[in-house]
Amino acid sequence: MIVKMKFLSISGPRIDIDRVCDVYLSKYEMQLENALTELKTTNNLLPFAEMNPYKEPLTKAEQFTALLPEGSARMDVSMTEQEILDLIRDVNRDYIQLQEQRELQKKKQEILREKLNILEPFLPLELDLYKAMRYKYMKVRFGRISVDYYKRLEKYLFEDLDAVFQEGIRNENYVYGCYFVSNIDASKVDSVFNSLHFERIALSSDYMGTPAQACESLRSDMEETEGEIAKIDERIEELMMRQGSRLLGARKRLEELSNNFDVRKMAARVKEGDAKEDYYILCGWMGEDDVASFLEEIKNDPRVFVVVEEDREKFFGDPPTKLKNPKFFKPFEMFIRMYGLPAHNEMDPTMFVALTYTFIFGAMFGDVGQGLCLFIGGGLLYLIKKINLAGIISVAGIFSTIFGFLFGSVFGFEDVLPALWLRPVEAMTNLPFIGQLNTVFIVAVAFGMGLNILVIIFQIVNAVRNHDTENIWFSNNGVAGLVFYGFLVLTVVLYMTGHKVPGNIMMAIFLGIPILLFLFKEPLTNLVDRNHRKIQEGKGMFLVQGFFELFETMLSYFSNTLSYVRIGAFAVSHAAIMEVVLMLSGAHLGDPNWLGVVVGNAIVCLLEGLIVGIQVLRLEYYEMFSRFYKGSGREFHPFQNHHTEV
Known part of the structure; x- marks a missing residue:
């Protein structure tokens, strides 16, 4: 069923808009329309320009409650608005402090991971990193060289180059390691390695022991850092759990307050002459039953003024559609929405x-x-x-x-x-003229005929609601179509069941007259509606067009019926x-x-x-x-x- 809608205009002192939304409108379903657009004839209308003060606290409350395990706390709705804002501020302060500590540990962990990634390719090297970085008469260069150039490097090392290369980890592309060279030959050897595209890798001078020992120390530091992060996460969880019930209640209440405040987007404010106080105006659609309850509730409230406008759709457009069906039929509204919701008069x-x-x-x-x-x-x-x-x-x-x-x-x-x-495969029936046919096919077509008659009646009802003369009387889905198709169905049923069919005169009346109504539906509609509009395309073209429309109508009746096979x-x-x-x-x-x-x-x-x-x-x-x-x-x-x- 479609809920009958009424259009309301609600007004009162500007500072009272939040109270009205919270105390009254939050109980009812109302579709707001933009008051600045709808009330074009009202002078001195201005929009509300205030920012929503509940947006940021609501975002924080949603962030905090998302950290709570589902079902871990019961909602506490006993707090006042100020208590809610104080709660969000205090929890946010503690949360930010913990998050800053966590970020510091995360950055430390990332630095350690980066150092470990740099050092791991040199794991096989058997040298004390701390001492190697501080040799007095020798230089140590860490880096990597491509496999192809490493083969050339071996030739230089064995023949002419005064340097020692110690290999670390090798993969399919690079060989990692370090070379040792005396201070005197450092410039020459560096030039050779540079020419072979040796990529220097800088290592920290703070490492102690061999690369393997240094890597182990880094891993230990990372585990310790991971433990610190876990402790901080536990403290965050404890903070949220401790305030869980209040946070859930705060989020719910902030959602209501934020939604109520956002009503200003659809409202208008007006100031009459030298009046000391601005007024708000809200307008929109509400179900008929809700309107009655709302008016009853505010009848003793002197700060709320309501005007219910009847038949507003005649002047300002159609109301929205709100469906209200029993629970058993509720899921089938999905099919209606897929096709399109009914208009208010459908x-x-x-x-x-x-x-x-x-x-x-x-x-x-x-x-x-x-x-x-x-x-x-x-x-x-x-x-x-x-x-x-x-x-x-x-x-x-x-x-x-x-x-x-x-x-x-x-x-x-x-x-x-x-x-x-019956059994669908086996059941057969003999029909005049057609012969033997499966029974379920016959029943299916008969069922389809009944449905076609029913939907034509539905169309007539919709046309009556819309005061649509053509579709009430003269269209193929109106009274003319009902008489034509109904008479055809009756004739077919009588013939197939062995009964006497209507005579030629009856057929001429019940089939011929509807066909003429189909053909001349436009001028007949103009005549009934007293609309003296002439046929613009000429009589000849009108008859040709009418003939093809008539042919299409007959074809649609036939195809609609057979479709149920x-x-x-x-x-x-x-x-x-x-x-x-x-x-x-x-x-x-x-x-x-x-x-x-x-x-x-x-x-x-x-x-x-x-x-x-x-x-x-x-x-x-x-x-x-x-x-x-x-x-x-x-x-x-x-x-x-x-x-x-x-």
């Missing part, structure tokens, strides 16, 4: 979709076992995760189970249960597919492979269930909605979440 098709979708799904996918699996699996997923599609699957599973009993099918086995109605086709194909699964599993031999039966059922349940679900949705959208539903409404957004929408 029918809400949620219940219609829920009933027809699940019924058709069950008819196309009738199996007791698989239906129960869909019902249980979808139901559990909906209860745990609140996924709307899972709720839809669960309800569809109920109808699959019902049709499974009617078809006598359980996990594809058709010799376990008796068919309460897919219901019977899928019922038959499901039984045939399960017969193949059981045959491949050896069930026809009396000794089935139960693993094959289970896997086959799972595959069919998933793949065919998906295909059937899509096909039923196609029937809803293209064969039903196209006849009576536009879905041109805009969704209702209550102001509690409005600041995220603007």
